[in-house]
Amino acid sequence: MPLPVGGGDAVTAVAFPGARRRTRGGRLLSAVMPGAPQLLVGRFGAGLTALLVWVGLLAVLVLRWDRVWAAVRVSSGASLDDRVALVTLVAGLAAAWVWSFRDAGKVQELRWVGVSQWVLAGRAFSRNRLAVLGAVGILILYLVALLAPFLSPYDPSALGDLLTERLVPPSTAHLLGTDHFARDVLSRVLYGARISLSIGFVAIGISVTIGTLLGAVAGFFGSWVDTVLMRIVDMVIAFPQLVLLITVIALFQPSIFLIIAVLGLTQWTGTTRLVRGEVLSLREREFIQAAGALGFSRARIIFFHLVPNVLGPVIVAATLGIGNTIVLEASLSFLGLGVQPPTPSWGTMVADGRSLMLQAWWLSTFPGLAIVFTVLAFNLVGDGLRDALDPRLRR
Amino acid sequence: MMTTRARIVLGLTVVAAACGRDYADGGAAAVGVETFCADVAPHVDAFMARMEQEHSVTDSARYGGTVVVASIGDMVDGMNHFVSSDYTASQNQQFVNLMSLIRYDASIQPQPYLAESWEVDDPTHPSTITFHLRRDVYWHDGVRTDANDVAFTYRVVTDPETAYPNAAFWDHYVGGAEGIEVVDSFTVRVRLSPHAEYLDPWTGVSIMPRHLLEGVPVSQLKQHPYGTQCPVGNGPFVFVEHRPQESWTFKTNPAFPTDLGGRPYVDRYVYRVIPEQATLLTDLLTENIDVYLAPRADQVPEIIRSEDLDLLRSVSRSYTLVAWNARRPQLADARVRRAMTLGTNRHEIVEAQLRGYGVVANSGVPPFHWAYDPTLADSVRYDPAEARRLLEEAGWIDRDGDGVRENAEGAPLAFTLKYNQGNQYRQDIAEIMQAQLGQIGVKVQPQVMEFGTMIAQLSGEERDFDATVVGWVTEFKLDDVDLFHSSRIDQPYAFSGTRNAQMDRLLDTLQLVVDRQAAIPLWKEYQQLLLREQPYTYFYFPERLNGINKRVRGVTMDARGEWVNIKDWWIPRDKRRAVQRAAAR
């Protein structure tokens, strides 16, 4: 990203952390309890995260041993979901342990003078408590999503006894109650995490890729290319998105892939404008002109020089975009256009449960809260990243 | 029983004597489309002001107040009966703004309404009906309703160019000008060929004002401002205002014939559109509306729990079903289709989904109907064992042990079950069928479709579907010819595409049997045949549930509809909004 040169008396703005205490005996401790040595030296964010992941995953392993074992046995006919969960479990445990062990043994950098902007940004980010909270939240969400088969107490799509187990309020048997099909809401919320997170992630992946490419091309080539692309952007922006969505869904069978594709293909305009703006200003900067003078090909300049430098704002936009997309999917569900049942997406669950808000508040409240906190986490991280990546806003 | 019933013709009331109106230019057709509303409104206002004076209400114990009825959809077709195909709009035409010649009573017997009496030339073989109209019914602009209005209405609805949605009603009538004869100002005679329930169309067709609409090309009627911007009816309520997607407001018609009960009790009736059911319930609970039409069964406990609210239950004419596309090889065998019905626990679905507010259906004949055969009610119950036996008998056996049955060629017994977006009930049925039929070795793939797309696929030539969850609303005059008669197999509504000679014969005969008693055994045979053939798996007739605030008194809702006695609804004085608002000051 474009970095300003610290101007004037930069004393107030630039950080020069002093030496950290060396962690003594850290390795030993970390081997038993990853995260603990970091906690001891006051690195609560990193320490707690590692500890949480370690303890949490161990708990899953112990408490849900039967499921885990079933996933391990080749002959058990475990599904792909189960295998993914198993890999996540093992990898998560390993990652927490290895990271903590290596980190604890490291002598901390004495000075951060001259470190890259990314490291500075990372430090700025890690000082933003809300943002760190969001990041930990996202980590937990992804773990929950991937481990859903081990965590969920019931099969999310298995119908219970329709006459006796329907719309049961939260209880010990069903922590978050049951829905109108007597399905366990907790299990559905857990599995729903995968759907909602994938929708957000993949759709934004698509839109950011398109947006960055088009924006870079428009900004770099300028003239008529820019004009044409920007007119297209104007058109897409002024085109009522919902009309397109409904028509596309009418045209094809509504499926999760269709939803993802449509959401991805309609949201790239923001990124395009953003990237174009950045590229327009970068284009005039010395290093790009130097690259041009050195005779690099245009593609090379775009991909190796321009794009990496606009990555910061794009990452911010993408993080915020994931949140927005999850909300958008929920909103589409309200119109009956979201992910279709029986797939348990949070949006569909909230939308389906809304008419029973008074009779069975748990139906829409829990998936609703899941959406709010997930989106909140992404937004906190996005906001934190923006503050962190923008040197002007750093502390 | 549906034969002529003479009625004593009452003398003209004061109202009738006092009014009458001409347009200055004398010609109704001269009213231009562009200025139509502006031209009509002053006449309505003037006439109503005069009537209000002449029929001022002194006793305000029952008269007064505003009743608010709300539902999720707008009456987009408005009060123009010629283009109306929507249930709510038709109801409001029949019972609120317009009048039909005759109406049904609670036991579905025709009763006089705009027509005070009628005669049939031959009760067992009717070829003409003579209607005698009331002489005290006025259009809201002061013009008297007479035989010419009836003749005009008849000519328009039987004119193919109108594209009258219920044109099929008149199949056995002689259409156009030859079919109807204006005997005198208050007598019309129509010609028909004898057929079953021949009076039924007259309960459904609302008479429209000739003096306002004659001369408008019939193909242009749909776009005429009459329907949605300034309808001028002759019914108990006078149109006041229509805000698209928001509300219809009607006020009491003081000139409504005393004989028919006179002016309605409530001063104003507002129909509100609130597209969200959760909001509707809140509106009802906070007394923002008085009647919530058709809440979800799951919302009913909240209505029952509230001290201020009542739940009105009535039988309905709509039913939910799964239509099997018998053109598909795996669904061609009636035994397979019957196995599907046997393998689905419909009673449980009624209990769970409708909370018991409904009855399991075995045919399209509603349980309240005289043609209904109660002995068949429980003849098909959930019986997975029998279902498995039938499937095996039909050659569908799980040959490869994957849990899904195959036929001798190895084709699996699998189909997709389409349902439209945004209908929770149908979605639920699809999912439950998937689960329950899965247990008897049938693979069901539920598939949601956008409504328009699905309809296009169901009725298109390709019939691009295996099975679908849909619903029908029957008329009081039952007629399944379009659904099951083999002559209609290429018509849009022949979803199942079954051919059965006995079915054809029964459907043909039933259309023409005039006497209900003679028809009953035939209907029984027909219902038994449906049980055997299973072109559809009939699910249930849900009850119509309506949440209503207790302050609205005297409400009757039954199979005929929700608005059937709206003119008799009343609100005690201290419960009226304006009174409460004034008291709050």
Place this chain on the structure above:
Amino acid sequence: MTRYLIRRTVLAIPLVLGIATLLFFVINLAPGDPTQLMINPSMRAEVVEQMRANFGLDQSLPVRYTKWLTAFVRGDLGYSYSYNQPVSQVIAQILPNTLLLSGAALVVAFVVGVLIGIVQAVRQYSLLDQALSFVALFFYSMPSFWLALMMILVFALFARNVWDWPIYFPPSGTRSVDFAQLGTWDQIVDRARYMVLPVTSLALVLAAGIARYTRSSMLEVVRQDYVRTARAKGLRERTVILKHALRNALIPVITLFGLYLPVLFSGTVFIEYVFGWPGMGKTIIDAISLRDYPVVMGTSVIFACMVVVGNLIADVLYAVVDPRIRYE
């Protein structure tokens, strides 16, 4: 400036026409047509054919497109199949509702959002800043329909029936049923009462976004030398922030005005649904499912025009706030 606006407007014409054309073919791609949706076995195929003819749907797509386009260029949006009225009339009845709702929400959102943003920036990294960030993001993270339903439950249902608050709001509608019988002042109060919940629901989400932008814009501005100059002049802190800093901080926030319009309009769809507020969003959605092509076209074109006009307004505001910007 005037010339610039004229030029921009002229440039917008092909844009709107382009959208309209695209739209025409896109919605006609969707299977089904308005007559097919009236599924009623009493309705014969001949009747349906006649209806199609009455609607002009029996013609080929290019013919219909040409007809639509020539009529459109003359300002005729055609007849709605479902409303049985000219489309222009439908829009004339419905557009004011949407403008009222979104206009009020926009004003509320900008006032509240900017205020919150200022407070956050002035107290950067304080507990207040973080709390406001969190609360703003919390609302921002809610699906708007859900927020709207919650508002109804709390401020209409529970406030009235459970907690017996002196003030509660009607769950839906735009006015009381006895509106016409009220005095002028009561009418104003009545309409305001009906607007509170939908406007708040819509504005909360927007305000959160605006607050975030204002905050970062403000943070950047308060570090500028001219703010120090203002302080060095001995100006009161309030003057420094609200006059010198805010005016500059608003410049990027104004961009949001243009950017938020499409968001706002699609946001109104959900709010309109939940609060039974008759507006454009719901009209478009209904029209698509009813295959009411003229209404879809008409409302969408209006929508596109509003976005274009909104961006123009943003440009004008830009020039008003920032004297450095000159349009030629």
Place this chain on the structure above:
Amino acid sequence: MTAPLLQVTDLRTYFFTDQGVARAVDGVSFSVTPGETVALVGESGCGKTVTSLSILGLVPDPPGRILDGSSIRLRGEELVGASEERLRRLRGNEVAMIFQEPMASLNPVFTVGEQISEPLRLHLGMSKRAARERAVALLNEVGIPEPAHRFDEYPHQLSGGMRQRVMVAIAIACEPALLIADEPTTALDVTIQAQILELLAQLREHRGMAVLLITHDLGVVAEVADRVVVMYAGQVAETGTATEVFGFPSHPYTEGLLASIPRADRSGERLRPIPGVVPAPNDWPAGCRFADRCRYAWERGAAEAPPLLELETGRGEERAARCWLVAEPARRHPPIVAETEQ
């Protein structure tokens, strides 16, 4: 000697951040008498600007704070700990300031006139009309042609030099007793620089106002300053009259600064920049803060922080330097001059 207009004593302005305490100004003392021009000299990061902001009470808090025990007296009135309201009344009125970036220091969205009128109306309670007249006169005074016309223009419509003149006009609007000019000419062309300095000199002469000139440009200092305060690493390194300090630099840092600028009288010499950079303010060395970069450095510097040592000049002027060389002059070897030419 007259009573000082401004007396700064043991000023300590620290910044408390997550990375530790940045002692940006660490015990600075100096004074300015009425009508005098004092130059505050040093490299970037030495604490010059923080010193001037401290005088105006504009140090951003948090993270910055003036420590107890510091004293800034204006005409004998203590400003440290004074109420914000009192400080506000002084700012722009008694003490005014010009900043280094005329481009950035003017608010882009207000007219030049409005920005000049602001302090007039605020401090002098002038009406809009009166303020306008006065502002036009001020514009005229700072040498802006067509002042009445310029009044309604925006900063972006002016050239860099003009903008700085406008800044000067804003600063002198209320006839302050003390004008703090923070690098007023750094961002300008050489010719404009000269004009602005000339303008400041004139104003000072006409109005008898004291100027605290903050700069790293010793050339400027030599031209206009009466006295010089050289700052290094948040402390005063050396003070004295301009002639003294330039003629006989006694702190190696001052020596270094002088050696690193081109001088007309020593053409042909090679410029020698001071090696290294100013250390970070949260990481000052324990002993002499200049020790790392000092060409004379010996053990004492690393171990012991030198106090500000009075110098006997024999010329009757106040003179001091924070260097052990004052105590051990023999260590000053080899003399600067000897090494300059090869």
